[in-house]
Amino acid sequence: MNTSSPRSVTAAGTDGLNAIRTRPAGAVLGFDFDGTLAPIVDDPDAARAHPRAAAALGRLAPLVGSLVIVTGRPAALAVERGGFEGIDGLVVLGQYGLERWESGVLTEPEPPPGVAEVRAKLPGVLTAAGAPPETYVEDKGQALAVHTRRCAEPQVALDRLRGLLDALAERTGLVVEPGRFVLELRPPGMDKGRALRSFLADRGAAPSAVLFAGDDLGDLAAFDAVEELRAEGVPGVKVCSGSAEVTEVAERADVVVDGPEGVVEFLDGLLDGAS
Numbered sequence: 157m158n159t160s161s162p163r164s165v166t167a168a169g170t171d172g173l174n175a176i177r178t179r180p181a182g183a184v185l186g187f188d189f190d191g192t193l194a195p196i197v198d199d200p201d202a203a204r205a206h207p208r209a210a211a212a213l214g215r216l217a218p219l220v221g222s223l224v225i226v227t228g229r230p231a232a233l234a235v236e237r238g239g240f241e242g243i244d245g246l247v248v249l250g251q252y253g254l255e256r257w258e259s260g261v262l263t264e265p266e267p268p269p270g271v272a273e274v275r276a277k278l279p280g281v282l283t284a285a286g287a288p289p290e291t292y293v294e295d296k297g298q299a300l301a302v303h304t305r306r307c308a309e310p311q312v313a314l315d316r317l318r319g320l321l322d323a324l325a326e327r328t329g330l331v332v333e334p335g336r337f338v339l340e341l342r343p344p345g346m347d348k349g350r351a352l353r354s355f356l357a358d359r360g361a362a363p364s365a366v367l368f369a370g371d372d373l374g375d376l377a378a379f380d381a382v383e384e385l386r387a388e389g390v391p392g393v394k395v396c397s398g399s400a401e402v403t404e405v406a407e408r409a410d411v412v413v414d415g416p417e418g419v420v421e422f423l424d425g426l427l428d429g430a431s
């Protein structure tokens with residue numbers, strides 16, 4: 157286990173890390189799943205958390221105020237694929253915050269009718285767009301994600317789909333959420349920033365500090381929330397699980413680590429020297 161203390165690259169991030177270390181019991185630590193706690197793999201169904209992620213979170217759970225995972229995945233799936241069932245007090249906000257999992261209990265809304273409409277129309281739209289046969293549709297119940305990672309030219313395939321998927325989303329009252337070789341059609345009105353703010357509001361007491369770690373464009377809304385909290389006087393840290401695929405998240409982060417392996421090492425060292 158690497159237990160070296162993480163170093164922030166920004167002054168605000170250093171303040172946030174110091175606040176977490178001096179008052180861990182009031183701190184809220186938030187995490188994305190794919191690309192942050194789970195290494196990226198070609199097949200979305202084969203994704204599993206880093207082998208040391210659950211243990212790292214489990215060690216932090218009794219020491220911090222709250223641990224929350226905010227993911228585009230269905231919440232129960234992230235719990236299962238992460239091996240997170242036994243982590244005391246963990247809350248998982250799935251489908252960008254539409255679902256909440258806590259202590260084995262899942263709360264989720266009915267999907268809006270547009271989701272069923274997209275489910276029915278998507279095969280025809282993909283054919284019309286000339287999508288390569290390796291294009292993969294992940295049906296998440298509340299949303300449908302179109303993946304091109306397994307195509308010979310994933311970015312070209314994604315770009316070819318964008319216009320028709322934008323139009324389909326508009327016709328069905330959904331929005332397009334872009335990610336790492338994926339375009340997801342999902343209900344509007346929620347994002348990871350709103351999910352994090354709503355989690356904090358439900359929790360009641362203001363946190364002593366907040367941290368969010370992510371790797372993809374959908375995580376920038378949670379970074380926005382950390383920045384808003386800072387402006388309100390709550391110390392905060394934005395951690396990027398760095399990759400060559402997405403540069404925008406590193407540009408906005410206080411701390412950049414090397415993918416899920418770096419995230420786990422960061423977590424193992426997070427409270428070193430805590431008072």
Ligand SMILES: O=P(O)(O)OC[C@H]1O[C@H](O[C@H]2O[C@H](CO)[C@@H](O)[C@H](O)[C@H]2O)[C@H](O)[C@@H](O)[C@@H]1O
Nearest residue numbers: 189190196197198200203227228229305336338
């Ligand atoms: O919010 P997250 O937890 O990061 O979830 C975002 C999307 O992640 C998944 O797709 C990504 O990971 C796959 C497995 O490593 C990879 O094959 C794919 O290319 C990535 O985009 C997931 O399948 C989506 O449902 C999530 O919305």
